[in-house]
Structures are given as C-alpha cells and as structure tokens.
Amino acid sequence: MTRFTLAAAALLGLAHEVLADLQPCGPAQYDPAQYVCWDNQFLCPITGGEPLSNCAGACYSKFMYTCTNSVLTLLPPVDTPFTLTVDNPGLPIHGKPVTAGGLHWTLDGETSSYCPEQVGSACPPGDTTVLAAYQGSVSMSVMVPGGQQAYLDPYWNMGYTQAHSAYLPPGSIREGFGAYQGGGFVNLNGNGWGWAACPPRASGGGGPGWNLVARNETNADKFNECHPINLKINSLPSGTLGAWQYT
Structure with a gap:
C-alpha cells in the first residue's frame, strides 16, 4: 500500500509539473517547447527548430512561403549560386x-x-x-x-x-x-x-x-x-x- 501511495504521489507530482508548463492560447493550452501561439488564438508547431508562422490561420514555413495581405504564396526559386x-x-x-x-x-x-x-x-x-x-x-x-x-x-x-x-x-x-x-x-x-x-x-x-x-x-x-x-x-x-x- 505504501509503495502504491508513493508511486501515485510521484505521478501526480509529475502531472502537476507538466500542467504547470502549459500556457494558454485562447481557450487552448499548449506546450511552448512544441508550439507557438499567434494572436492568442492560432497554434502552430515548431518543426526543425522553426516556429511556423501564421497566415490567416494557416501555419507555414518561412523557408518555403511568404504571406502578403493574408495570402500565402511560394517563395520564388533562387536564380544565383x-x-x-x-x-x-x-x-x-x-x-x-x-x-x-x-x-x-x-x-x-x-x-x-x-x-x-x-x-x-x-x-x-x-x-x-x-x-x-x-x-x-x-x-x-x-x-x-x-x-x-x-x-x-x-x-x-x-x-x-x-x-x-x-x-x-x-x-x-x-x-x-x-x-x-x-x-x-x-x-x-x-x-x-x-x-x-x-x-x-x-x-x-x-x-x-x-x-x-x-x-x-x-x-x-x-x-x-x-x-x-x-x-x-x-x-x-x-x-x-x-x-x-x-x-
């Protein structure tokens, strides 16, 4: 019984730490190590170390796209070495x-x-x-x-x-x-x-x-x-x- 109680207490403590690390983004909760919150309403993941950007509710990588007037477009191809x-x-x-x-x-x-x-x-x-x-x-x-x-x-x-x-x-x-x-x-x-x-x-x-x-x-x-x-x-x-x- 004592072992069970100690294990349960440890799990509860771990859960409390995890919950304490979460942050609000509008009505949602998120882990800032995995997501970024835009305008307190849009969540985008962090991929390859890059917090994806937001364009009118769509998540995108600045390595491929640009957002102009809330319109997402592909970056032009590189034309020099x-x-x-x-x-x-x-x-x-x-x-x-x-x-x-x-x-x-x-x-x-x-x-x-x-x-x-x-x-x-x-x-x-x-x-x-x-x-x-x-x-x-x-x-x-x-x-x-x-x-x-x-x-x-x-x-x-x-x-x-x-x-x-x-x-x-x-x-x-x-x-x-x-x-x-x-x-x-x-x-x-x-x-x-x-x-x-x-x-x-x-x-x-x-x-x-x-x-x-x-x-x-x-x-x-x-x-x-x-x-x-x-x-x-x-x-x-x-x-x-x-x-x-x-x-």
Whole structure:
C-alpha cells in the first residue's frame, strides 16, 4: 500500500509539473517547447527548430512561403549560386555550413576540392561548398567541364557525381528539390519529412562529423536518433564558382 501511495504521489507530482508548463492560447493550452501561439488564438508547431508562422490561420514555413495581405504564396526559386547553412537553434551546428567531401554532403565538415596546376590563378578558392539549382535539380557550382550533379542516393544521403562522370548509384534521385530565394533548400521527394542531422555514430551517421539525411515516411524510424533541421540558402553573386571540382 505504501509503495502504491508513493508511486501515485510521484505521478501526480509529475502531472502537476507538466500542467504547470502549459500556457494558454485562447481557450487552448499548449506546450511552448512544441508550439507557438499567434494572436492568442492560432497554434502552430515548431518543426526543425522553426516556429511556423501564421497566415490567416494557416501555419507555414518561412523557408518555403511568404504571406502578403493574408495570402500565402511560394517563395520564388533562387536564380544565383548559393551556400547552405544548418538552421536549428537547439543544435550545436546551428549556422554551420553544408560541406562537400568524399562525394558526399556533410554538416560542419571540411570542403574537399581539387584544381589542376595548369589552371593556375584561375582556380576558384575551393574552400567553400557552392551550389546551383535549376528546375528542381541541384548541382555543384564548379568550373570542371561537364559539371557535377548532386543527388539523393538510395539511402537518402546527399551525394554528387565524380568529375568527368555521370554515374549515379542505381535508385538515386536527381530531381524534386526546392531552392527558394530568401528561404531554404527543401527535399520534396518521398513524401518528405524534411532534413535531419545525424550526430557521429547515430543511425545514418558515420565518421567524425554530422551527416545529412532526408527523412520521409519510409525511413523515419531508422533515423530516430537524428535531429530535424532546415537548410538555409545564402545567395551569392551570379556566376560564383566554388571550386574547379569537388572531391
């Protein structure tokens, strides 16, 4: 009887703490760690560290949409080269860059590139991962003839082709990406659930750094140790090249 009483008291105390953390939003109660309240009447979830905004009662991400005169519209596609940075204020890699190395995108890693000696002073810097998007596809912004195509591999990691080669692993996806001016880089494939950052040794990770994966309805359980993020677009001047080639 004593054990039951103590257990019941502990549960009641926990319930009281949970209720005490809730805040009012009009007639509703909400957890501010999971939702944001707009105008004391609209609740929107926090996804990937972003409190979704409100547009006439509709929740939306500023990485994809804009609201003007209570009308929700898609942001225009980015039309110049760009870099990407991680956006989730709750993670230590918030604001860190997406980096290319080993024919694979990583988070807060080191950009790996190469330029032939004979190119000389015409070689781009090669220390920043620069991308370009066009009609749903994305490529590395490079000087090498033929370019380098970026893609989702069969394991939902972002990779890119070797220079002078168009080979992609069977089952890879080259299209279905959204890149928005003043917004973010979005995966629209596989009923996408957004991007996730996997810490070293977490499912989907590997190596000393953080790995980038695209979560969806088929792999969400596999990546349950990873953290949802957004990828913020940082536009660069037209014609910007990041490297001769990324390696």
